[in-house]
Amino acid sequence: MKRNLWQQLLSIPFTLLVFNSAIAMNNPPRNPEKIEECDILVIGGGLAGAGAAYEGLLMGKTVCLTEITDWVGGQISSQGTSALDERNTQRQELFFPQGYLEFRDRIGDFYGKLNLGECWVSASCFLPKDAHTILYQQLIDAARKGNGTLKWFPNTVIKDVQVEAVANGGTGEQIVSAIALSHQPQPNTPPLNSEPLSKIIEDAYSYEDSSRLKKTVIKFVPPQNDKSEVKAPWMVIEATETGEIIGLTDIPYRLGIDPLSPYEPSSSSRTTDPYCTQGFTYTFAMEKTATPQPQPEPEFYQQYAPYYSYELERLADFDLVFTYRRIYKAQPSERVTFGGIGFTKPTPGDISMQNWTWGNDYRPGTSVDNLIYTREQLQATGQLQPHGWMGGLRTETLFKGEQNAIGFYHWLVAGTTDSQLGEGVKQPHPDHIFLQGFDSPMGTAHGLSKYPYIREGRRIIGRPNYAHPDGFTVNEVDISRINYDDDYYKETLTPQEYRQLRAIIAGLEGFAVISGEISPEQAPKRSRSTIYADSVGIGHYAIDFHPCMSESPHEKPGNTEREGERRGQGQAYPFQIPLSAMIPQKIDNMIVAGKSIATSHIAAAAYRVHSFEWSSGAAAGTTAAMALDKNILPYEFTEGFAFRNSHLQALKQVLERNGNPTAFPNTSIFNQDWDDWR
Template sequence: MKEMNADIVIIGGSTGGCAAALAAAKMGKRVIMTEETVWIGGQLTSQAVPPDEHPWIESFGCTRSYRQFRDGVRQYYRDHFPLTAEARATRHWNPGSANVSRISHEPRAALAVIEQMLAPYIHSGRLTVLTRTQPESARTDGDEVRSVTVRHLDTGDRMELTAPYYLDATECGDVLPLAGVEYVTGSESKQDTGEPHALDGPADPMDMQAFTYCFAMDYLEGEDHTIDKPRDYDFWNSYKADFWPDKQLSFAGVRPATLEPVTYGLFPGGGKFPLWTYRRVIDKNHFVPGTFPGDISIVNWPANDYWLGPIIDVSPEERQQHLEAAKQLSLSLLYWLQTEAPRPDGKQGYPGLRLRGDVTNSEDGLALYPYIRESRRIKAEFTVLEQHVSAACREDGRAAEFTDSVGVGCYRIDLHPSTALRHYIDISSLPFQIPLGSLLPIRVNNLLPACKNLGVTHITNGCYRLHPVEWNIGEAAGYLAAFSLERKVQPRQVRSDSTLLEDYQRLLTAEGIELAWPVIRAV
């Protein structure tokens, strides 16, 4: 079996994994990063999810490199597309004019920018990226990880990766069970965490947020792009969860914060919230006429959230069953939109909706990887609880302050329906910090989380899982591993030694990572 060695091995080319690789390579370290799909970038690329961000993102509240990514996306369109004069002159231009994001853009644009940011280190040989590569096993010695064996998904070839430090940047925390790292899944008990919105009864490790196979589509009026009837369409066309106001294949939904039923519309007009512009990634009106035949919109809606079973810590057969069922749900939603969706003119269906598999780089037309909202989470030296960030729990109107902060984030505590068929949890949170303690496993010394697998709970994962926060988590982990190598100390020593902590935080600040928030309101 072939072996490869580096200073830092990053398993998973997620949004956080890419940020970690960028940080570690900047510090002069030799890095190997693996990725299961053909696209690095995670949420931003292979999952086709435009950035979910807070209201102040253009000014503060993210790392410098994340802002460079955002600036790079806008520059990518300016460099390669014929924009209108207005779009070209608008500093904070939004390619998709989306409701949900201030910089909604195509996943392949994100890929191009991330690859450009990493290019100097790939070209120099400092960073090696192995796509279509999945972790298979890990070799450990007491509290140390000695190697991770990965397998190429196309050839079946195996390779043993060795390094002083390992970062788990997979979407589901896949290295944790392989390396025997203590972790939790699902929903904690109120008895264990004291969180107001935790379960009243015992913890439920299999109660996890829904995941979603996103897809892209455009609309060509007068044309017929109806796909073949999906195999499971009859099931999904009749399915209705007990907690949902109507059939899943419908324009029905709820206001997450109040659970009040609402009815969406597809296109703008008619007084209903338009799903079309919700995650639109191309607004054709920003481009010279003829550049795009129509807008391009990403479908990541309540109607294609899959909650009938988890894909973490189940058998490979059950995992595959749920993944395939989720794909069938998304394809069924598209077919329903094309053939049965009610229209304002009294007709049914929009056959001009066209599945854009080229946008997601896939044969089946869906995203290369499901949008994962909840991962395995390390048992950490410090776990962020609802009491630390919830507006209702904080009398002074500020989230808990952490002296070991390694970054900041801000988003509502937003949990989608879960695999235990529990409804949304959506509550106001305060701009928060990312404590270093949440990046430190309670036992293992040389493995760090670099994605959504840090020390949070089912509840607080709801606000720590979004794009800029995940980027910050990965970046902080990359710098932490590099800093620990240079100082010849363990990451947990950085937290426990005030001088080391100050030096590490000074490094983060110098690299453009904000450690604290100004005084602002809840979201």
């Protein structure tokens, strides 16, 4: 039987496909063929990057926006997770940033409805390919409205950045230029998106042309005008999915598990573990058909089959899983329930996007298979040497994630095993097809998303201040609703650590706990998140874990999730995005947006969804534009006592005036009643 395209692509031995990075890193760089000037360079075209570009354009700036794929939007488009993760209370109040609300409105206008697929995970599920079209037009309209200029650079990666000390009264260095590589297919070769990411990523980061890709070397620079009195001639916003520029510039950051402490009391380890990050997912789309279809088994299926599962009995229903993130509903159908969850039955023509923990999630967690290279691994592979940057990811793990995703489709339609629930639970459902092609929802010939959905990357350590002498970080205790009265915390933490934990969450009574005036058991528990005087955005989502696996490889029969990783999982209070979490150490003209802001491993599990990404991006774009207008550096917005910092107060006023909330309603240190925000 003739194999499908994805079977051909993903069964070729990995070692025959990857580009020779050792050779690439030794090649001398080419001279730039293009020079591009911009006020704001946004690196990464996901929702954080789009939010930053949107606000920068509305404020009249020239924005250069780079993206490794050819779609803007990240989660909603190139990563295929086109089901908006939102909390019901925030959705009911429509308490989101203006640009995010505009996107939601445009989705509704485009389809005539907000939930095209009648999915049950969200109020809005839609096609990834349409999300790119809608969002790109929104950015074009923002440029027109604000008299800004958008310079869009798809299929473009940053290869080198030039960082120099600048005598401008700042505290450190600045990015003065960046070298990017833009790629296109060579003549008489297939279009881009014919191969999965693992097959071209190393080629994309090489200066030299290959038989597959032709590169254009672009140098990004600030506007070439009089800069003698300017503290920073431009701003750079790091909005990549994995914290690429953080790794490339080697500024202080964390990766993976943080050690157990009163601030991270649910940590699964007494020591750091940079290899255990949350799982990543290659999404795909599948369509229900009227009749059973041939379902050839991929050559690699048996390797991954021991992993797949419905996970929980209350979720062990194929139609439930199919409609969970259904992104297109072809025709009306009756409403049914399973496990107390209601949904409309699938009908032929319905399209589902798959993003399932014990399915197409790939969850490596050791030093031999982790996806995002640590600083030590970057050094060992030569990526911190001049011209050596290759994206900072383990290509073989991307490849295995692709195979794992394809295998999950086969399990859904033909599998009869279940790793968590045992025999007799999973039944075949062959009346489906795997959607492939450039006109398919994912826009790829192979059918997988153009880029994996990344839940966790490198996270900066913010600048030290009086409350955070080791560098600013948002921690678990700043947002979690967990009741720390559990015996586990009393037994795992030392008495001193437990007293400190109870003091932290006691709010205004914290000093009484520390002084011994009241015991830890008597201390009240704060019933809201930490309030930040320098808040520039908002978010609300549960602390939601897709933990790494205990052993390598991820798909090893009998493998389990890392013990204790889900202990911190649970509801979170509505939270704020402090500007201090977006200002990195050392580099004065860079702002960080998206999943790489200064959060702990556990807090990052909540600070990662769609509306948060946009809110952080909107804050970054506004901060960058105002810093240029005021001729100050971003860290100056966070200096001194917040209420006396006129720059910060002006920034917050602009954000609020432009429809970008910095706090939830009735946010106050005296308001302890946040129970309605679930």
